Amino acid sequence: MANRKHIRPKSLLVLLALVILPILAACGTVDSAQTTINPQSDVAREIQGTYAFIFWVSVVVFVVVEGALVYAVFRYRRRPNSGMPKQTEGNMVLEVTWTIIPALILVAIAVPTWITIFRTDDIPAGSYIINVTGHQWWWEVEYPDVGLVTANEIRVPSDRTIGFHLETEDVLHSFWVPALFGKIDLVPGRTNTVWFTPDVETEGQMFLGQCVEFCGLSHANMRMRIFVDSPDDFAAWTAGLQSPAPEPSGVAATGHELFSSKGCTVCHSINGAYDAAGLFPAPNLTGFGSRVTLAGAIMENNATNLTAWLDNPEEIKPGNIMYKEAEAYKNPDLALTDADIGALVAYLQTLQ
Amino acid sequence: MATAVGAFGGADHAASKSGVWSWITTVDHKRIGILYGVTAVTFFLIGGFEALLIRLQLAEAESTLIAAGLFNQLFTMHALTMIFLAIMPLGAAFFNFIVPLQIGARDVAFPRLNALSYWLFLFGALLLNSSFIFGGAPDVGWFAYANLTALEYSPSSAVDFFALGMLVLGVSSLAAALNFIITILNLRAPGMTLMRMPVFTWMTLVVSFLLVFALPILTVGLVQLLFWREFGMPFFSAEAGADPLLWQHIFWLFGHPEVYILILPAMGIVSEILPTYSRKPLFGYSTVVFAGVAIGFMGFAVWAHHMFTVGLGSIALAAFSASTMLIAVPTGIKIFNWIATLWGGSIQFTTAMLFALGFVALFVIGGLSGVMHASPPVDTQQQDTYFVVAHLHYVLFGGSIMGLFGGIYYWFPKMTGRLLSEGWGKLHFWLMFIGMNVTFGPMHLVGIDGMPRRINTYDESMGWELLNQIETVGAFIIALSVAVFLVNFFKSVKSGEPAGDDPWDGRTLEWSISSPPPEYNFARIPVVHSNEPFWDQKHPELKHDAPPVIAGGADGEAEESIHMPNPSYWPIVVGFGTALAAGLVIVNPWLASIGAVIGLLGIYGWVFEPAGPEHH
Amino acid sequence: MAEQELHPAQAHESAHPSPAKYILIATYLTLITIFEVLIYYVDALQDYFLWIFLVLSAVKFYYVAMFYMHLKFDARIFKTLFIFGLVLATFIMAALLLLFSIII
Amino acid sequence: MTTNTTAHESHLATTTGLDHRKLLMWLFLASECLFFGSLIATFLLYKDASVVGPQPHEILNIPVTSTSTFVLLTSSLAMVLALAAVQRNDVVSARFWIFATAFLGATFLGFQVYEFYEFVIHGLTPKTNVFGASFFTLTGFHGAHVTVGVIWLMSLFFYSFRHGLPAERSLDVELCGLYWHFVDIVWVVIFTVVYLIGSLEPAAT
Known part of the structure; x- marks a missing residue:
């Protein structure tokens, strides 16, 4: 009951610093690979503009409100000679004031918000369309104009506005590359869209993204990359995928053999496009050797990682369908030996 | 008429005042409140333990400490536990203990229904948590979005545990909410008009209305989810023409009011604490009340802001962003009035007051980050990242938990007759305040840096590791603060300083009676003339028109006879039967009839049990 | 009783x-x-x-x-409570029908 | 039918002057509005969304349902007459009308069982399509409410033989009546929305 200790003003300052500093520091950290506040496209910059405006308004409100709070707490602390304070019950003018002012601030926030909503609404006419289909846990990427299918790594030309048509094959996913565009969910039965125009300076750069709607066991392992290519590089890349892969030789030829005999071809296509039967349930491996990453863009594509992946995919990506369904992992007669894996790795690396 | 009196008073109950059986059969709102409180704190510890495991896993990039499957169970159960088994029941503990005292009532309107609410809560909570033993806890997020919950993608019974546990908890909350609305509307002391009710009572009323109107919506969704999984009715199967988004709409139609269900009790508590330790009335009482009511109302019109990234279309985005931003107005009004309450006051820094001030300071941060993702374009960069995790923890931890701890320090003397130690309490507060900011502050940064929620692993090259390590340290500081609280609690229960009836120079009716209150609360029902009746009684000189002294309180001669309801074991029977039936549905729907029979027998016994003393 | x-x-x-x-x-x-x-x-x-x-x-x-x-004859609070539930339910139905483009 | 009201209310009128239980019933019914509202909303969203038939207009039988609607509306009349009889202390008529209400309610359930059976024969089960799922869930929950009402009414009926139904106890009947009428007006909405409007062929768009 007794007022044993008075609070020290110093501790209040420490308190304030603890709260404010992390928030202000937020403006300083833009160097992370997946940061949301280093926009590299028109759409991302538009969003960032709205965010920055709201952020600074919030900072002002924060300083005013917390300042008033800290001042009141400090100024009106009970002192030994404090008498009974005046029993103020309220003040209508103040109530009206602090109803109207926040309302006006919110209108100021709402207007740019609405403008941005409608500006980033539909894919602009004439955009380069790419279809993306979400799977547990990888991205299928289709270029309808050239009939090409690839996975997890999306190459886009730097001179076009890019529009994505997004669908999911199984559960909800969310498609997001923060530097280029805000996220949009992939919902069963719907086709959602998102678009962006890369900045000129982004040519030759790579951008990180990943699935951000919880989609089951390996949700954390559903990542992706977008490469902004110069128009020429992009054309060369599509042409490369359309031309048949070189005939494998040596160990790679054994690998090619195994690729069929172990049942890999049941799910994986290597001929660039969908075949007549339609979708393959697993990533299309055309041009796999030239990809930077593997297994849902979670690790670098090199012989060591690929060997580890083929050796025990469940450990790298828990719950993945290859380990669950593929004959090579289910059927002991078809199990992969170390030599098999070596041959397969050699073969897959030839798929340029 | 069954009002024949005889010697029936407290004496008949003497035999049943102690022992486990007395707790099992109790229908006393104060004991039920304590049951709620102890259970809620226990689940708070469990939920906190789950949080620590999550934080340990994330402290290191590419950590393999906890497998992905377990991690998903942990974050799902952490949310469910904290929301439904800790914060909500802790609120219910105060509703139970304090509201009847604040309105000058002897009990709630339906004491046995009140006991049933508690037992359903307890058994529902046990059912939900038993999933850890029986084949895996829910691992689909607390929102359980379709169609990840489809049998095809979640073949284990984890989702069934979620749906059935939530159904049982929902019935519990609905019964409690109905009970509290009737209690508050119908059992107020003479003279206590609606606009003379303490703000905590007001917020209880608003929360109860939110539950009454939001829970049936969730019930429909859970029933659809169960029918979908158990009987193959294609409620959320896109291939059958259904829309999985319906689940999201239904869930958030419940889920957003639920957010206010979690925060409004804390706002009510803070509105009690700030005036008491400032020795001033709450500034703008009626505005604060109306703001609370407005927040409740508007809570039903903003649900789709949880769905800004599902492809709602521009018009819906614009509409829901507007309604969401609008809610900031009444929220702001509350904060300004709290600060104005402090202004010109004589502020005493008790532990309860520190928690209330911490609430205001931290809630402002959670509110402001909330305004940021009220803007749909901004939300497309923040949704499902750690920025939102930071936001919701500033609201639910900095807000609800801080407010509820404030309530514990404030009302503990009333509940037990002893004070919690202020020294330990202040240590608890500062550790928790610092730990909370160290844990959740950096989450803003790592969220802005693009770290998604609900991932069990991230690449070292992402640059998130340092901030995550800091967060984990913060989580352990919070854990330490909770340990301090427990020490304080157990020490003070046993040997705390005697509190006296009115340790804080309180303003509302609960301080006018003894600590702990007698079973019948008020020997005489007081007559109320203002919204701070006890304060006005103590300080008649402060009012221009000195109000009449309130009659009643524990002093004075008791009314001739006070009848209290008899203890009853039927509530626990009905509660057990219901939860058992729900649990057995998972094994085999036919087996559920065993639980149903127990429940029905319980209802039969309940209906034909004489509730009060009947002397013919 | x-x-x-x-x-x-x-x-x-x-x-x-x-x-x-x-x-x-x-x-x-x-x-x-x-x-x-x-x-x-x-x-x-x-x-x-x-x-x-x-x-x-x-x-x-x-x-x-x-x-x-x-x-019509009972205390007004009954009407208030019931109509509130009714209006809220209607509002939610209308909002869902709008959002799913069933109406308009 | 004892209640769990506390005895102290005997000399302490409630604040609003209204009985706890009646207030509880109205509040519960307000809550039920949201329950049925969500079920009806689901039906409206899904009624024409099915990929496979039968579609609503192919299977809903208006004449049969009109008859059962009439039966349920009549039961509401019986219910108010029962309450009126209790209030004027006329136990015999009260008993008759309570039984009549329960009987008409049971008849309505009979119609519903017949309707469900017919639908299943014609290939519409809850699993068939989203129309079936939302239709059976909505009308099934309504039927469950009617069933509870019938049990409640029959309890009152048998109770009246042992303890009578004095006018002071009219609240017991009134509460049951409120519940019953609510279930009836929910059916008024269901009949209109599910059957009359629901069975219209969707405009060819």
Whole structure:
């Protein structure tokens, strides 16, 4: 009951610093690979503009409100000679004031918000369309104009506005590359869209993204990359995928053999496009050797990682369908030996 | 008429005042409140333990400490536990203990229904948590979005545990909410008009209305989810023409009011604490009340802001962003009035007051980050990242938990007759305040840096590791603060300083009676003339028109006879039967009839049990 | 237990309509239902069905709630509570139908 | 039918002057509005969304349902007459009308069982399509409410033989009546929305 200790003003300052500093520091950290506040496209910059405006308004409100709070707490602390304070019950003018002012601030926030909503609404006419289909846990990427299918790594030309048509094959996913565009969910039965125009300076750069709607066991392992290519590089890349892969030789030829005999071809296509039967349930491996990453863009594509992946995919990506369904992992007669894996790795690396 | 009196008073109950059986059969709102409180704190510890495991896993990039499957169970159960088994029941503990005292009532309107609410809560909570033993806890997020919950993608019974546990908890909350609305509307002391009710009572009323109107919506969704999984009715199967988004709409139609269900009790508590330790009335009482009511109302019109990234279309985005931003107005009004309450006051820094001030300071941060993702374009960069995790923890931890701890320090003397130690309490507060900011502050940064929620692993090259390590340290500081609280609690229960009836120079009716209150609360029902009746009684000189002294309180001669309801074991029977039936549905729907029979027998016994003393 | 019935509000109940009035209302309800079914088979009215049916069922709803459930004569708080639930439910239905583009 | 009201209310009128239980019933019914509202909303969203038939207009039988609607509306009349009889202390008629209400309610359930059976024969089960799922869930929950009402009414009926139904106890009947009428008006909405409007062929768009 007794007022044993008075609070020290110093501790209040420490308190304030603890709260404010992390928030202000937020403006300083833009160097992370997946940061949301280093926009590299028109759409991302538009969003960032709205965010920055709201952020600074919030900072002002924060300083005013917390300042008033800290001042009141400090100024009106009970002192030994404090008498009974005046029993103020309220003040209508103040109530009206602090109803109207926040309302006006919110209108100021709402207007740019609405403008941005409608500006980033539909894919602009004439955009380069790419279809993306979400799977547990990888991205299928289709270029309808050239009939090409690839996975997890999306190459886009730097001179076009890019529009994505997004669908999911199984559960909800969310498609997001923060530097280029805000996220949009992939919902069963719907086709959602998102678009962006890369900045000129982004040519030759790579951008990180990943699935951000919880989609089951390996949700954390559903990542992706977008490469902004110069128009020429992009054309060369599509042409490369359309031309048949070189005939494998040596160990790679054994690998090619195994690729069929172990049942890999049941799910994986290597001929660039969908075949007549339609979708393959697993990533299309055309041009796999030239990809930077593997297994849902979670690790670098090199012989060591690929060997580890083929050796025990469940450990790298828990719950993945290859380990669950593929004959090579289910059927002991078809199990992969170390030599098999070596041959397969050699073969897959030839798929340029 | 069954009002024949005889010697029936407290004496008949003497035999049943102690022992486990007395707790099992109790229908006393104060004991039920304590049951709620102890259970809620226990689940708070469990939920906190789950949080620590999550934080340990994330402290290191590419950590393999906890497998992905377990991690998903942990974050799902952490949310469910904290929301439904800790914060909500802790609120219910105060509703139970304090509201009847604040309105000058002897009990709630339906004491046995009140006991049933508690037992359903307890058994529902046990059912939900038993999933850890029986084949895996829910691992689909607390929102359980379709169609990840489809049998095809979640073949284990984890989702069934979620749906059935939530159904049982929902019935519990609905019964409690109905009970509290009737209690508050119908059992107020003479003279206590609606606009003379303490703000905590007001917020209880608003929360109860939110539950009454939001829970049936969730019930429909859970029933659809169960029918979908158990009987193959294609409620959320896109291939059958259904829309999985319906689940999201239904869930958030419940889920957003639920957010206010979690925060409004804390706002009510803070509105009690700030005036008491400032020795001033709450500034703008009626505005604060109306703001609370407005927040409740508007809570039903903003649900789709949880769905800004599902492809709602521009018009819906614009509409829901507007309604969401609008809610900031009444929220702001509350904060300004709290600060104005402090202004010109004589502020005493008790532990309860520190928690209330911490609430205001931290809630402002959670509110402001909330305004940021009220803007749909901004939300497309923040949704499902750690920025939102930071936001919701500033609201639910900095807000609800801080407010509820404030309530514990404030009302503990009333509940037990002893004070919690202020020294330990202040240590608890500062550790928790610092730990909370160290844990959740950096989450803003790592969220802005693009770290998604609900991932069990991230690449070292992402640059998130340092901030995550800091967060984990913060989580352990919070854990330490909770340990301090427990020490304080157990020490003070046993040997705390005697509190006296009115340790804080309180303003509302609960301080006018003894600590702990007698079973019948008020020997005489007081007559109320203002919204701070006890304060006005103590300080008649402060009012221009000195109000009449309130009659009643524990002093004075008791009314001739006070009848209290008899203890009853039927509530626990009905509660057990219901939860058992729900649990057995998972094994085999036919087996559920065993639980149903127990429940029905319980209802039969309940209906034909004489509730009060009947002397013919 | 009988003391429950001695509250002042119970006095309202004396104002309840007579059985004759109840029967009259039942007649209305039956007639409206028959009318609904009859016009259901009038193809010429097809374009207006939605509104006709909604209005007619609202009338039926009104009669049952106001007279059979005594809302018209009982304490106002009952009306307030019930209408609040009703309006909220209607709002939510309308909002969902709008969001799913079923109407408009 | 004892209640769990506390005895102290005997000399302490409630604040609003209204009985706890009646207030509880109305509040519960307000809550039920949201329950049925969500079920009806689901039906409206899904009624024409099915990929496979039968579609609503192919299977809903208006004449049969009109008859059962009439039965349920009549039961509401019986219910108010029962309450009126209790209030004027006429136990015999009260008993008759309570039984009549329960009987008409049971008849309505009979119609519903017949309807469900017919639908299943004609290939519409809850699993068939989203129309079936939302239709059976909505009308099934309504039927469950009617069933509870019938049990409640029959309890009152049998109770009246042992303990009578004095006018002071009219609240017991009134509460049951409120519940019953609510279930009736929910059906008024269902009949209109599910059957009359629901069975219209969707405009060819």
